[in-house]
Amino acid sequence: MNPGSKPDGIWRTPDAYPFHLPLVPHYSHLDTERHVNNVAVQSFHLEARTRLLMDTLDRPVWYSDDVLLRPRRTLTQFLGETHYPHPVTATAAVLGADADRVHLRTALFQHGDCVGVQDCLLGAWQGDRWVALPDDVSRALGERPLEAVWPAETALDAGAFTGYPLQVPLSARYVDLDPDRGLSELALARYAEQARAGSLTELRQPELGLLVARIDLSFGRWDLGMGDEVRLATGLGRVGNTSFVLSGGIAVDGEAVAAAESVMVLLDRRSHRPTPVAPYADAMATLRIG
Known part of the structure; x- marks a missing residue:
């Protein structure tokens, strides 16, 4: 495997x-x-x-x-x-x-x-x-x-992240530091989660659920602490029948720290089964990369 x-x-x-x-x-x-x-x-x-x-x-x-x-x-x-x-x-x-x-x-x-x-x-x-x-x-x-x-790995380039349609500033917290005083692995995973959650407001409907099927995280550096500003960048990549891919980047004080690619599955809450993405494609169009 x-x-x-x-x-x-x-x-x-x-x-x-x-x-x-x-x-x-x-x-x-x-x-x-x-x-x-x-x-x-x-x-x-x-x-x-x-x-x-x-x-x-x-x-x-x-x-x-x-x-x-x-x-x-x-x-x-x-x-x-x-x-x-x-x-x-x-x-x-x-x-x-x-x-x-x-x-x-x-x-x-x-x-x-x-x-x-x-x-x-x-x-x-x-x-x-x-x-x-x-x-x-x-x-x-x-x-x-x-x-x-x-x-293939997502490029770790803060400049490239600026081309993602959704840009959100975030303040790092003391709790985000690990025992070596750097941003922890789980803090970066949580930032990637926040980027996903903040981009999917159009899909937050009573009949719809969302599951993460796969998260691919690439880490660029481990020498940055809390910094003055964390910036989350998010964009919509591939769209399938019942799933879609969100790409994201995490930068601290302008330096690329991590990149994420997340495969999301759209669910019908009543049946708890995957449901087509197509009816919601227009609502997600503003998130498309490129």
Whole structure:
């Protein structure tokens, strides 16, 4: 299974993953659709990844005063809804590595079903740039070649973000910082969520629901803290029969920090089944990129 493709049978079973971690959803994880919010789901993947690294590496993982182990990219697929308060089993595996990157896969299981999979391309960040993985990390994780074929990546360019039709300023908060005093992975995921939510007002109708099927996040830098202004840029990309793609960018003080591509599915609330996007295309036209 390459990132972006639907998981096949083996990757939908807990036995495919050597690392297992029990987790419990919290009431605070629920969203307005009354299931576990997409960012909370991403936090489960992050916890599984972090704990796998803590079990595998000798160096500190959840904090560092030198080299940070941070995602260069995460691709999260939501295969089912995650519900409160039922326990979740988070699993993780190392799929390959080279001198600069490690491919990690995590999966979540609830009631025996695989409800989500995340592929993470992990790198090493030092100062103001990506660097080669530390030798001890390469030795511990680099036994298999990096073979996966990833989908084309959204350009990380603050200048390009200015061409997106919706531009929204946002103030970063102290709570958005991680233990290394930079904007956290989940804060950036939350910013991407805010960009999506702020662009879909025309679709907020009693008979319609929206689900996120896939979120592709590319991370450009990890050396910026709260900054004076966060700017969210959003535009409508591909439109399918019952789904559409929102592209977004996150800039801090004019510097591109992350880019997101989110596949959204439109639902009929009565049947809880996908419903055609076409009747709402005109209402969404102002969001189109280009």
